[in-house]
Amino acid sequence: MNKINSENLTSQTKSMKPINCEMPELLCPAGNMEKLSAAVTYGADAVYLGAGDLNLRSAGAGFQWEELPEAFALTKANNVQAYFCINAYPREKDLDLVKKDLEKLTKCPPDGIIAADPGVIRIIKQFFPSIPIHISTQANTGNSEAAKFWKEFGASRVNLARELCVTDIADIAAKCPDIELELFVHGAMCMAISGRCFLSSWLNDRSANMGRCTHPCRFEYKATGLRVEEKTRPGNDVWETIEEDGHTTFFAAEDLCLIHYVRWLSRLGVAALKIEGRTKSSSYVAQVADVYRAALDAAKTGSALPERTMFELLNTATRPLSTAFFKTSGPSTIAQPPSAEERKPIVARIQEKRGDDCWLVSVKSRWELEKDTEILVPGLKRPAMNAGSYSFETIHGEAVDVIHSGTQALLRTDQPDIMTGYFVRSA
The missing domain is CATH 2.40.30.10 (Translation factors)
Structure with a gap:
């Protein structure tokens, strides 16, 4: 396999040749019925959703159990796959709740289940022996051997860790041709490794790993220092806090945006491109899904990326957009969110x-x-x-x-x- 670096990756993303292989699935968030409808209307091939307390969005972006039949009827009518999230990391006292939730789910089975904890997956198999199991980003799958482990454990798809760069992704894809690989391409990022954060538990006694995150990384803090430099990098500010109205959000990560790499990821054979945002608004889902649908369609036909692409994404942005860890050269901020005057609400x-x-x-x-x-x-x-x-x-x-x-x-x-x-x- 050819070595991948930022230079030849850029040249590949600009290639306008049609793509003849199967295109990635556009996987969009569905935090409620309105968001689900928006995802379906604006081009999602699949959606991910949850209900109950074990879907990592229990605080306000989940369905009621009685809503699932209507939700799955909508997806089936539009030939859209629906994946159910049980991707929390339960403790011993929570295992009965896992079984109760799965019992409820048997009355209205989804097209697949997203999970991260091996114990939860073991229980899923008892209730759904043949349902496709997708490994959540929470599992922090960062190499081919881990992906193969999940395959042997019964998973059909693995969401790769957001900490991987393009070289890592290409290597894993080459070594795991029989495993569906899924990748987040847009949305909020966590400051912790694959979202496994303990800030919320520490500050508010609410576990992010059980779907109760209070998002302390987005809180505003009063700075008692300004900037620091590391001993071996004199003159280079490693961390800097910038105050607004006396406080700063220095923990908050930039948002991920890989819109310019959709063509390359499609040629690589990634099975699904995933959009973050079950707690975001339905209009956010609509605008972002519309952009990535258009980008995938353009890649398929060999057309150029639509000119208004970045404006549409920035119109939904509240934080800077970044390539995060994807480029081998390191994080790169693509654009800043627009001012209130520039937005189209x-x-x-x-x-x-x-x-x-x-x-x-x-x-x-x-x-x-x-x-x-x-x-x-x-x-x-x-x-x-x-x-x-x-x-x-x-x-x-x-x-x-x-x-x-x-x-x-x-x-x-x-x-x-x-x-x-x-x-x-x-x-």
């Missing part, structure tokens, strides 16, 4: 059609009649819906000039591109 989601020119909308932020807007049409299409081409009514039919976040309203327009499930944002 989401104003509404189309819920259902109520007439020839009437749509029920869920309002996400204040929307005034004089605002020019655009519709988020899958495929990175953004047709305009300018002021004067639409009007508002309350759900009781009363005309109004402004509609407010958290409410429902009626939108009247003859814009032909609008459809149920689409989002509208400021132009």
Whole structure:
């Protein structure tokens, strides 16, 4: 196999030849029904979701058990795979809860189960002897022997550790041709190794490894020092804290963004490209899924990456976007999040059609009649819906000039591109 480095990797990502091999699955987060619908609408091939207390998002990004039949019916109707997360690291007292959750899941089986703990996987096999098991990023799989171990243990897919660089990924892929490899390509990163963090347990007695993380890495801290340099690197600041309003978020990692390497990862034969974000908004899921769907489609046909790609991703960003550990040359910050003036906030989601020119909308932020807007049409299409081409009514039919976040309203327009499930944002 040819040696991979940043220079020849860049040249490969710019290759415009069509890709004839099977393309990676676009795997998107689904924290609730609205986010699931957004993922399906904007191009996901598969989604990952959870319910109960063992899916690492128990604090607010999970389904109720009674919602799963509806969720799986939606994915099946759209030929989208649904993977259920039981990727916590339970202690001895939690094992009965694992069994109870799996018993509930037998009534509505998913297409696969994501897990990390060997004991949990052993129990999964007792309830689901033949279901595909996917190894979570929490397992910190960082080499080919670990991937082969999981294969022998019954796993069909392994999510590689986010700490790996491009050379590591290529080597593992070459040595594990019969194992599906999955890779996170976008979203928040944890300061700890593969998310196995103890800050939340230490500060708030809530374990991140049981899905109860309070995200202390995002807290604001008051600095008592400014910067440090390491003894053997004189003159080189290794860590620096920058204060805003007297506090700093120096623990917070930058967000991962590998959009420019989708073509290379596709040629490598990675089975799935995964988007982080079950706790993010449905509009985040929609915009990011739309971008990566377009990037995969462009790679398949040999087309160039759409020009608006980075703007779309930055419009969802709250932290700098970075290649993290992926490049052999080390972390590289791609772009900074936009200012409030540069953002195009989401104003509404189309819920259902109520007439020839009437749509029920869920309002996400204040929307005034004089605002020019655009519709988020899958495929990175953004047709305009300018002021004067639409009007508002309350759900009781009363005309109004402004509609407010958290409410429902009626939108009247003859814009032909609008459809149920689409989002509208400021132009």
